[in-house]
Amino acid sequence: MRLILLGPPGAGKGTQAKLLAKRFHIPHISTGDILRDQMRASSTLGKKVAGFVKSGELVPDEIVIEVVKNRLAKADAKCGFILDGFPRTLNQAEKLTTVLKQFNIFVDLILYFGTSPSVSIERLSGRRVCKSCGRNFHLINMPPELEGICDSCGSELYLRDDDKEKTVKKRLAIYQSQTTNLINHYKATGKLREISGDSEAEKVFTQLVDMFGRESLN
Numbered sequence: 126m127r128l129i130l131l132g133p134p135g136a137g138k139g140t141q142a143k144l145l146a147k148r149f150h151i152p153h154i155s156t157g158d159i160l161r162d163q164m165r166a167s168s169t170l171g172k173k174v175a176g177f178v179k180s181g182e183l184v185p186d187e188i189v190i191e192v193v194k195n196r197l198a199k200a201d202a203k204c205g206f207i208l209d210g211f212p213r214t215l216n217q218a219e220k221l222t223t224v225l226k227q228f229n230i231f232v233d234l235i236l237y238f239g240t241s242p243s244v245s246i247e248r249l250s251g252r253r254v255c256k257s258c259g260r261n262f263h264l265i266n267m268p269p270e271l272e273g274i275c276d277s278c279g280s281e282l283y284l285r286d287d288d289k290e291k292t293v294k295k296r297l298a299i300y301q302s303q304t305t306n307l308i309n310h311y312k313a314t315g316k317l318r319e320i321s322g323d324s325e326a327e328k329v330f331t332q333l334v335d336m337f338g339r340e341s342l343n
């Protein structure tokens with residue numbers, strides 16, 4: 126199964142992508158996670174993108190396209206993948222189509238998660254991320270057992286720079302400015318399906334699995 130997950134920051138794409146990846150045994154490819162891993166490792170790529178990521182700006186297309194191309198070339202992506210956070214611009218979408226053609230594969234569905242800006246802001250400003258392993262928590266919806274400490278590895282949790290309210294608003298504005306073109310592009314393929322990202326994660330996941338049944342995807 127090959128999926129693209131679209132939607133504003135805080136729509137729950139990452140949560141659904143993780144659940145889907147586990148259920149269908151395919152990799153969850155999040156460009157945001159890859160870039161943050163590189164930043165944690167202080168690699169050349171990490172240093173190059175840190176300014177953009179921390180301030181909520183989009184990383185230049187040519188950089189993220191290269192990241193995705195390299196990731197899709199890995200063996201575990203041969204039988205399927207879930208792209209989360211990519212593409213974000215029409216140019217990225219077009220380049221992705223070209224890359225997939227080179228690999229002789231196609232996307233099954235594009236899932237578009239809609240959610241209101243207030244829900245996005247509430248979710249992101251309450252999100253806390255582990256400094257070491259990157260696991261996500263939420264102060265209200267998914268609190269860690271010990272305040273400020275990761276349940277998985279015991280490291281400190283922090284609020285991402287780009288999850289601060291001012292930066293979230295900027296990310297949402299950037300998302301809005303790119304969305305119409307991207308959505309129209311994928312609507313034209315007949316493979317776009319809209320899902321409300323406002324419900325609880327388990328409900329959204331059940332809806333998705335039902336949808337895959339109807340679409341004969343497994």
Ligand code: AMP
Pocket residue numbers: 134156157158160177178179181182183184185186189209210211212213214217287296
């Ligand atoms: P995310 O975790 O998907 O919200 O991404 C966090 C940040 O990583 C974004 O605000 C951008 O700075 C950068 N980023 C992730 N994916 C992309 C992309 N497809 N194009 C440009 N920048 C991206």
